[in-house]
Amino acid sequence: MKQLYGRFEGWKQHIGNWLVILFLVLLGTQILPNPAYATGVYEIPPLSGTWLVDKADVFSLLNAGQISGSLEKLAKDTGNEVHMVTIRRLDYGETAQTFADKLFDKWFSTEEAQAHQVVLVLDTVTNTTGIRTGAAVKDLMSDDIAKSIASETVVAPLRQGNKYNQAFSDGRDRLVAVLSGKEDPGPPKIVSKVDAESRFAKAEETKSSNATVWVIGLLIAATVIPMATYYLYVKN
Template structure:
């Protein structure tokens, strides 16, 4: 009896199981047809994506490629700015600093020195070095952009041209900025100690600004070198030029000039009145006298 019960129940369980399986299968098919996958399948797919080393490595490689691409793009943009045409003044500043000290002692980047003045300066600089042991460099620039301060830029020049204390001890640099009409005189300890602050101030406040304001660049540089040469040779400072003062007097006449002009004007007016009165009377009497005859 028991066995029959078991046997009878087995088909029932099998039918239930098969029924559940069929129901699940139909639900799965229906979900696939409707475009909405079963939740358990979706979860399993997400879990596979998260845990699969192949997928993770592929994503990492993709992100790395994107980062490298972005970096190369930024680098290209920076390079385009770096390779763009540089301001001529900035380029000349770098050229002056990075170029070795000139053998002739002159760098006329502004192009204001005439051929005759350049020859005169070369001889003067050579004579200074031979007679005193001091070396003077002359530099002209159109304008300063990267380092606008003339003294700071002159310091950079001497530091790059003569990088050690021994090389720059007896060296000076005279700088003239033609656009700002100003200049600077810097040098090593021995050079500046011999020149003195008064001469430096005189050159940068008299020779350079006064003469460059009159567009006399050659005279400004040569007169500055003459003052430096005189001091280095132990002579008296010849001094700098004086700024010409413009006359500020008015156009007003003095009291005596005004009175004299008034008297002249009165005389002219009286004379005209006499003529205007006498001439018609003379004509009238002449007319009457002629009529009586």
């Protein structure tokens, strides 16, 4: 009797160990987000004729080329330079605006060098932006317009599904217009509409929900199966 009971206890522990392992695998692959590393200002290379620094890797080659070409033409025609930067995650305590300020000072160390410069930064984890402009730029583009470009023009497409290429293309168009001395086209007009798809669960939500159900089911099984088996064993 004791020998059989010992075997049962060993079997129960063996099953429990496997259920715990399976639980951890599901927890790691379905529920926990993939690790992402923060980007510090020190990781951004010195500026050397670069108009677009895509550390978050969100742009298509075609769009990156078009944006760079437009900003290069703007610099040649007006002397005003715009540099766009995407990062994947901010350091703890950092914001997109403080990152933009630090990067601006890193790239342009004197007031003279800063005068005709614009640095626009986007953090793709939070989809927040920061912008910093030089003194000469402010004569054409006020701080309010600069803030509107960063927080409205660029952010609007991101609220429609992380449309990064469109976001920076729209931001580029407005920046080029204002810095070329043309009339500010203003921020995009947001049209409120009912999203019919919002009533249905997204694939990611369904996936996460299924994982949670599996985990709960496995935990219940790890408790109920050994107890039921032991009960049947004792009864027989």
